[in-house]
Amino acid sequence: MVSFFVRGIPKAQGRPRVVRFRNGRVGLKDPEASRDWKSYVRLVAAERVSRPIEGPVALELWFYLPVPKSFSRRKRLAALAGEVLPAKKPDLDNLVKAVLDALLGVVVLDDRQIVEIRAGKLYGAVPGVEIVLRKPKRAG
Template identity: 40%
Template sequence: MMVLFSVPGEPQGKGRPRFSRHNGRTITHTPDKTVLYENLVVTEYQAQMGAFRFPDDAQLRMSVWAYYGIPKSTSKRKREAMKAGTIRPTKKPDVDNILKCVADALNGVAYRDDAQIVEVVMEKFYDENPRVDIGIEVVQNG
């Protein structure tokens, strides 16, 4: 079985944790932007997939396709090349940060833990409709 769902908007990566000291203790704080995006991923998963969750012992393959919006100032020729996939994004966020944000957000929702993910496909494209498409499936053994 494969689940496939989309998260609307520009792709976002996992922000670096911030550290502060309070009364001699170090406190870790996840950036608000990251928390909001992870909540959006969970909300979209639940809206599109319901309460489906992979078995706790499943080995999973995650595919993530990040679609960045095409800038308004782009020439017609360059815009067509972007739509065709000839020109692909080499800008931030990095693929590993996008993947980390999505995988962490789905912990306890789509699967027990992102440690179950044993295989990954991650690609970046341009599109008129910025979004992140996510597919998760069980890896068939043998």
């Protein structure tokens, strides 16, 4: 089992933009915020994992978002206790996609290895993402 925490406000995978290169070719470019977040996650993952995991992998991702400043003291405490959940942007699937892209080639060789995903968004005193990789449970 491998487990680590990446500090920082989680960024969702943004929509790629079509760009035209000087040689006339066309390509897709990641938005800067997505690209920077993925690079940072990749860097932290590379420090924690010496070589990519082989075989099937179960992945848990827990995204801790900052509590909005507009929350009252009571609502802030409820949010930190898990009683109020962040049912707002960014979308969970886009957060997961950004982290998956960052882990490829560093923690896992290919995204086909991931056979089970569990993910969630919570409010946290320290924003970031908790990443847990383990052997999957048996089918059946």
